[in-house]
Amino acid sequence: MLRTLKTTAAGLLVAGVAMAGTVRAQAEDMTIGLAVANLQADFFNQIKQSVEKEGKEKGVTVVTVDAGGDSATQVSQIQDLITRNVDALIYIPAGATAASVPVEAAKKAKIPVVAVDRNPPDAPADTFIATDSVAAAKTLGDWVCKQSGGKGKLAEIQGQIGTTPQIDRDKGFSEAMKDCPGIEEVAKQASNQWMQDEGFNIAQAMIQRNPEISIFWGQADALALGAAQAAKVGNLGDVIVVGFDGDVAGLEAVKSGTLAATMTQQTQLMGRLALDSAIKLAKGEEVPAMQLQDATLTTKDNVEPFLKDHP
Amino acid sequence: MTTEVTSPRAKRNLLPRIAFGGVAGPLIGLVLLCIAFSFASQYFLSIRNALNVLDQVTVLGILAIGMTMVIIIGGIDLSVGSVLALSMMSMGWLERMAGLPLPLAMVLGVLTGAACGLVSGCLITFARLPAFIATLAIMSVARGLANLLTDGRQIVGYPDWFTNLATVRHLGFFSVTVTVFVVLMIVAGIFLRYRATGRNLFAIGGNPEVARLAGIDVRRYTILTYVVSGALAGVAAVTLAARLDSSQPSAGLGIELDTIAAVVIGGASLVGGVGSIAGTLIGVLIIGVLRNGLNLVGVSPFFxxxxxxxxxxxxVTFDTMSRERK
Structure with a gap:
């Protein structure tokens, strides 16, 4: 016991000396914390890669943490980033509503926050960067209406209930469906993690209940890909499957015809914009509170350039 | 469960002081970890960060107390994460939808956890299910119920004083939730080491048949242990809800594995009969310090x-090796 105590004491002493030496060296450059909801989702991973790439170019240190979809983990991670004295925080909320706790903690520590993809409604970040999901989902809905000839049976696989993208995509798509009375919604179910295996399982059950389904709308490419696979396994002949996000797997699927269409979000642009906004905020410059981006309707006809160079 | 395996444990029960020696291995590991992080990050070694780590391990720590007892009697509780979610959602549902005052809802949330534990305990003792299967079943049922309460939606809008339990550090040190965690640790530690009832748990884990012949009501103790584990999952649920300022049906997904890891790192044996709260505390801190330190250093999430x-x-290798040397 005594020996352990001695070791601890010695360790603390050495560490203290080491600390004193490093403080000054690191105060020079800027550090940006990047808290990602879930790196298993390609959409988030692309934003992460874009932020890190941009950070390297600008000479800014980016510290990335991944919550793996769990908001409790994310709260701890952001606490760590605050302790680490990051100059600004790029925050992609993991849960739907616990999202406000980290923003408040950062504000208390006077660290500016850039929210990406989702914005806590009760404690909005200094700026919010996302795709205009309502408009994009409406565009997609209109296209589906046209493509299907205005009739069919629609099955919808939603994202994580209560998150900004889920609510907005629901809203935009159903707006389009209002003008398209021939399409009947026969099934609607939420996923927990926006994941492909969830999409597969949910879609398979839907097909089991209603083999007549002719349109699958997955609120993320992964969900849509799962649904497409389920439709293939279930031998559903002529079915239109559409997704959202335009991540690499989704675009490949559009090219091969597995997905009929997707809405390509400008993840690279959003990543760059997030880092630029974070740097500006850290310097005390003004940034607009809302920075909504367009998404592009992507079909077989225009997918090629996106695959080569993602926007 | 052969006598070959149980005999060294029986010896350990006669000499509880050896169990204290068992803590030394993990403790050295923890200290080494702290020293390494102190060198690697200038932000690691501060009181503020130490308090952050305590904050971050509160939920895991409270769950691990119950898990320690369950593992000591030779059981396992896979349901803690789901029970946590169900308790959290019941609490939120009772307050939001049923209109009960929040303090009452908090108590009922804890009782929900205890009720789940009671069901697990009865399945194990009366229906004679293996603990692994019984708690696996409860894990699924509780997660489903947690989602059913609100159709998978999260519950928000708790009063400010509730979140303050987790965020306001009284006297600059301990939030209410951390205090609850520390007090529970101390109580459980004293109970397991110095109370006859606590020591009986080791006897049951060492050899249930011998324990029964020695006059210990194995069935009752087993049920009570799972009830305590469930109730602690309920307490953890309340602290997590305060920390997140919301209730989420997806909370605590996979946390049972972290909990088991913490208890085992702390020197407990999955065969039963061995374990200590001090060891578990160190196991919990090792996991907490590791996550915190890696974030502070800025290690890639995949790495x-x-x-x-x-x-x-x-x-765990270090621990088993040092045990064999003895």
Missing amino acids: QMVVIGAVIALA
């Missing part, structure tokens, strides 16, 4: 998973 897995394997 973090690799490091955490390696440390768990190393810590």
